Amino acid sequence: MKNSRRSFLKLAGISALGLGTKPVLNAFASGGHSEKHEAEIQKNPDALKAKRWAMVIDTRKFESEEDFEPIIEACNKIHNIPKHTNKRHEIYWIWVDEFKHVFINQEHEFVDDRVKHLPFLVLCNHCEKPACVRACPTKATFKREDGIVLMDFHRCIGCRFCMAACPYGSRSFNFRDPRPFIKEENKEFPTRMKGVVEKCNFCAERLAVGKTPACAEASNGAIVVGDLHDPESEVRELLKNNYTIRRKPDLGAGPAIYYIV
Amino acid sequence: MLELAIKGGKKYWILIIGLLAVMGIAFGFWLWQLSFGLGITGMSRDVSWGFYIAQFTFLVGVAAGGVMVVLPYYLHDYKAFGRITILGEFLAIASVIMCLMFIIADLGQPMRALNVLLYPTPGSVLFWDMIVLNVYLLLNIIVGWNVIEAERNNIKYPGWIKALAIFSIVWAPLIHTVTAYLYCGLPGRGFWLTAILAPRFLASAFAAGPALLILLCLIIRRVTKFDPGKEQIQSLAKIVTYAIIINVFFFLCEIFVVFYSRIPSHMDHIKYLFFGLHGHNALVPWMWTSMAFMVTSIILLVNPITRKNEAVLAFACVILFIGTWIDKGMGMISGGFVPNPLHHVVEYAPTIPEIIITLGVWATGFFVLTILFKIAISVKEEVSGV
Amino acid sequence: MNDKNIIITGLIIFFVFLTFPFWYNMGKASPVPEPKLTDKAKAAKECVEPKEYMKAEHMQILDIWRDGVVREANRVYISETGKKFNMSLSTGDDSCMGCHSNKADFCDKCHDYASVTPYCWDCHIEPPKEKK
Incomplete structure (x- = not known):
């Protein structure tokens, strides 16, 4: 009693x-x-905290396609991202595409050779006003106070409304059980199950224990994360001293991923 | 009244068993989908909604279209439709049931569907869509059942039923408006991002729904002793005529805005559908067929001579139904996803299992419709004493 | 009434179906299993909450933890005795499964007995099976 x-x-x-x-x-x-x-x-006392997380990608520091591989590989490995054989079932958290695809409407015929031929990293933009969060009928995808847009895989019903809503194509769906397609499981991070949506989580699990996101760690300084609200932060320093662009700014979603071109 | 559904002739039972067989086979495929995942469909990362959601969208229209017989009767006291309002209501029930089944078929984790209630999210249009659809289903079940029961007992339906019927008239456009809002509020999809989407959905709904009703009326006249009536069919035909003209007009408005402004993110989807994009053109013949069917049906329906000929009318309704089905059931969803947000053209085509599951849901809808219509018509035959 | 026999037969068939699980399983009842502790768990002496409480309510704790970790980034649990725990089902040696690494004897036994199949392991990676 x-x-x-x-x-x-x-x-x-x-x-x-x-x-x-x-x-x-x-x-x-x-x-x-x-x-x-x-x-x-x-909270873990070692956790990295910010009022508003943001990422700056210095694309000038990438010279060839090989430069991107360790970054993408680091993310894929840590997060148990499957390599599907069927193109329809593919899952990406971070990947590369050409300028004209990443920055639609900002490309033109005479854009310089480096930009024209160099791939650009794309990932979830962790928007200020995320359309995916607005669309989700169960709050399975939500924006954390520090600006990171996350997925609660336990709650997702797999309606894929968020995928239709995302204007950046940053979301993937588990069309089948991903496990047979994961070469080497990272025991420190769960896999997903069939029927749920997934995307980049800004390495929330690493921030929580005081580590920077895996892509930033593997980038030799080309990717920097930090607090947008802290004037002293490295991202603010980079934004102050360099001209940066964001994807589809006209939609007003407020992406938190900035590119130095 | 349910007992009326188990007293039927040989043909009735053949139909019922045939539908049950299709449902059974499709159920098997659905179990496969449940265990494998949605990977058995043609959907992908780029076209993440396919045939299921497209059918759902089209059928919400058919369900809303049922209101076109209910409205003139209850609001304008157009007595002639009193004979057939029940058909509109029962068609709405069957359609909404199909809609809900298509949603379930489309979920990656259908066992978690009730999370929508467990974590209600008023900011999500899908949450509202669930509410409006279920309320509409309930309204039609209550109104339809009470009206037919009153008819059987030779009494007038109670006053509160009329109130509910009028409420359902307001509700019907709502279900399709909310369904359009699922799409037209999404920032990155130029094809859907247009205020005309909801009106366009409604216009095509008020054409396709009543067109199907005309066809059902003609079939009923042929296979039962109940005649829905010549005047009724002609009145419905006029409604269909106006609605399909408005539908095509709205579409042309969209075409003007998109192609005069020449904004690529809006233009490319329509280019893909009607002309193909970067060599991908799987839907081109379908879309032109749809246009041709809709325009032909307008020509046949506008002209009173052809409209009054019931054989021609039936033909016009068939092509109109197919035309609007292609437009919404094939083009509307794929069109919004191609090209994708990164401007890659990844095409979509449903797979065989996907088509079978889709057929299964349609068969379930027709199964429900057959039983409901059987009950309604048996009552009508009983009352008129034939 | 001519239908009397039919109705009674129908009722009997219905009753037989209704009680099917009972007589089908008659005499097969197995004893309530007792979860086994690993040496590590024995040595630790205390769990995040008292044993009896964990037996009855571990699913609630897991549910609260999961929302706390996933949605609020709260990852440290301080128990009533003041001890700190890493709030994780399967990540690291100080997670639930880090201590209770004998999933078959600790989790599955009771779950099988109670006929519940939690879907934790569809995503969370099971601790490697101990070889004996």
Whole structure:
């Protein structure tokens, strides 16, 4: 009897914390039952934090297609991204495409040779006003307070409304069980199951333990992440000193991925 | 009244068993899809919605189209339609059931479908679409069932039924408007990003729905003792005529805006559909067929001489139905996804399993429709004592 | 009534179907399994919550943890005894499965008995099976 009441209070308290409503928790805590310690949920103290995460890609630092491979490979490996044999089932988190495909409407016939022939990295833009989040009927995709747009694979029903909504083609769907197509499983990160949508997660799992995103780590300084709201941050420094462009700025989605061309 | 559905002739049972057989086969394929995943369809990363969602979109239209017999009767007291309002309501029920089945067929994780209720998200149009469709289904079941029951008992339906019927008249355009909003509010898809999309959906719905009803009326007259009536069919034909003309007009408005402004992200989709893009042109013959069918049906329907000839009318309705089906059921969804946001042309074609599952849902719809119509018509035969 | 026999036969058939699971499984009841602890788990002595509580409510804890980790980036659980835990099902040695690495004896046994099939392992990678 006593135990079940205690469990209930504790669960209610934890759930309230999970929802981020501290007043509710306090109300429960002052509810008169005497425990020495309440169970608590906290952030990892080593976690990297930002008010608004952003990424700057210095495309001048890439010289050939080989330069992109270790970056894409690092992401694919860490996140257990399958290599499907059927083109229709392909899954990308970060990949490359030509300027005219990445920056539609910004290309012209006489664009310089380097830009014309050099591939550009593309990934989820972690938009300020993400259309995918607006579309999702279950909040399975959501924007975190620090600006990262994430997927909750447990909740996704696979309606693919977010894929139709994303103006950048950054989302992929598991048309079948991905496991047989993952060469080497990274035990530190889950795979996905069939029937859910996935995309770049800005390495949320790495930020949480104090590591920078895998692509940035593998890029020899060509990719920098940081806090857009911190004037001292490296991304702000780069944005201040270089002319940068973003994909489809006219849509007003506010991408957080900036490109130095 | 359900007992009326199990008293039928040989042909009735052949139809029922035939439909059940198709449903059974398709169910098997659906189980396969459930275990393998949506990879058995032709959908891809680039065309992430295909045949299922397209059928859903078209059938929401057919469901909404049913209102075109309900509205004149309840709002304008057009007595002639009193004979056939029930057919419109039952057609709406069957159509909405198909819509819901297509949504389920399209989900990657159908077992989690109720997450939509568990985590209600008013910002998502899909959330609202679920609400409007289910309410419309419920309205039509309640109104349809009570009206036919009252008719059987030779009494007038209760007053609250009329209130609900009028409510359903307001609701019908809503279901197709919300369905259009699924598409036309998406920032990166130029083909759908147009305010005319919802009106266009409604116009094609009010053409396709009543056209199907005319065909059903003609079939009913032939195979049962109940005659829906010449006047009724002609009135429906006039509704169809106006609606299809408005549909084509709206489409031409879209064509003007897109091709006069010449904004590539809007133009390329229509170019792909009607002329092909970068050598990809799988839908070109279909789209021109659709246009030709719709225009031909207009010519046949506008002219009173051809419209009043029921054989010609039936032909016009058939090609109109096919034309609007190609337009919405094939072009509307694929067209929005090709070219993709990075401007690559990746084409889509449904696979055999996908087509079989689609047929299965259609068969289920016709199964429901057959049973409901059987009940309605048995009641009508009973009442008129033939 | 001429239909009396038919109705009674129908009722009997219905009743037989209804009770099918009971008489089909008669005499086959197996004893309630007891989850086994690994040496590591035994040595640790305490889990994130008391044993009885975990037995009954571990799914709730997992559910809260999953929302906390995925949606709020909260990854540290401080139990009532003040001990800190890494909130993770399967990542790292200090995760649930890092301690309870004997999935077959710790999870599956009871789940099979209760006939529940959680879909955790569709995505989360199982700890490698211990070779004996």
